Amino acid sequence: MFPKRGLTLAATSVAGIALALGAAPPALADGPDTPPHVIAAIQQDPWVELTEGDSDYRVVAVGYFLQEFGVYLGEEPHLEFTSNMTFAVNQYQLNNELIPTTGNLDEDTWGKLRDDTGLVQRGDDSMLVAGLRHSLTYLGHDSNDTTMNEFGPEMEQAVKDFQESKGIDADGIIGPITFRAMYAESAEDE
Template identity: 40%
Template sequence: MPRVNKPATILAAATLSITAGLTGAPAALADGPNTPASIVAEIEARKWPVLEKGDENFQVKFAEYLLNDYGYYPHARPKGVFTEDLVKAAKKFQKAYKLPVTGKIDAETWNDMRDTYGQVGRGSRTQKVRAVQSALREGYYYNIIVDGIYGPRTESAVRNFQYKVGIGVDGIVGPITFRALVTGGD
C-alpha cells in the first residue's frame, strides 16, 4: 500500500472544497456581478428605513409582501399601511429569527428579511416578485403591473433600475438590488 502524505492530502481536499464552493456558489451572489466595489459599499452604507405602526409608503408594502411570502402575514394584497396586523407579523418574524421583538421593521429585521429573500429573476412567480414590482411602480414610478410574475417588463424595469444606480446590470434582484430598492435607489 502506498504511503499517503496526510498534510498534502488535507490541503488538496481543502483546496478542492473551496474551489467547488466557489464554482457552486449560490446564484444570489450573481446579483450585479459587475458592480464596482465602491457602488456596493455605497449601497450597503445606506440606512435601512425604520418602519412602525402608522407609516404609509412603498417600503411598508414591500415588507408586507415579503412577510406574506415568508408565512408571517396573512394578507396577500397589502395596502402599504403599517397596521397592527403588520406589527404582529413583524414580531413573529423577529421571534423566529431570534431578533429583538419590537414589532418595527428595523435594520436587523431588514437584514434578516434580505438574507431570507434569496433572489428573483425571469420566471419567478411569488409575493417576492410583487414586492419588487410594487417598489418599482410606487417608489420609482416604473410603468409595470404588480402581478407577481417576473416577466420581460419586470426584468426590463429591474435592468433599468440597476443601470440608474450603478449596479452591474443582470436583471436579477438579489441582495444588492434588494437593498437599493428599499433604501432609495436613484
C-alpha cells in the same frame, strides 16, 4: 497517501493565496461587474426604520414579503403600517429569533428579510415578486406586466433599469445588493 495529501495541500495553498491577494468575493447575483465602491456605498446606506402609523412604499412590499413567509394574513398590503402589520412583523421576528421583538421594521429585521428573499429572477412566481414589482413601480421602473406575482421579461428589464440607475452591473436579478438599494434610505435618489 502522500500524493493525495500533496494535492489537498496545493489546493488549499492556492485558495489561501487567492484570499490573501484579495480575490473577488463570490457574485451576489447583482451583476458580477458592479464596482466595489458602489457595493460599499449601498451596503453602508442605512435601512429605513418603520413603525406602526408610518406610511411608505416599503410597507406594501414588506406586507407581500410577509405573506410569502406566512405571517401576514388577511388584508391586502397597503401604504400604512397598521396594527396588523405590527403583529405580522412581530411574528416574523419571533419565528426568526430576532431579539428584541419590537414589531418595527428595524435594521435586523430588514437584514433578515433581505436574506430570506434570496435571489429573485425571471421565471419566479411568488408574493416576493409582487412586493418587488410594487417597489420598482414606485421607484419609477414600471414593468407594465399584467400579472403581479410573475417575474417576466418586462420585470427583468425594469430591474435592469433600476440597477443601472444605481450603478449596479445590470443582470436583471434581485440579489442582496439590489434589494438593499431598493429599500435603504437612498432608494428614491437617482
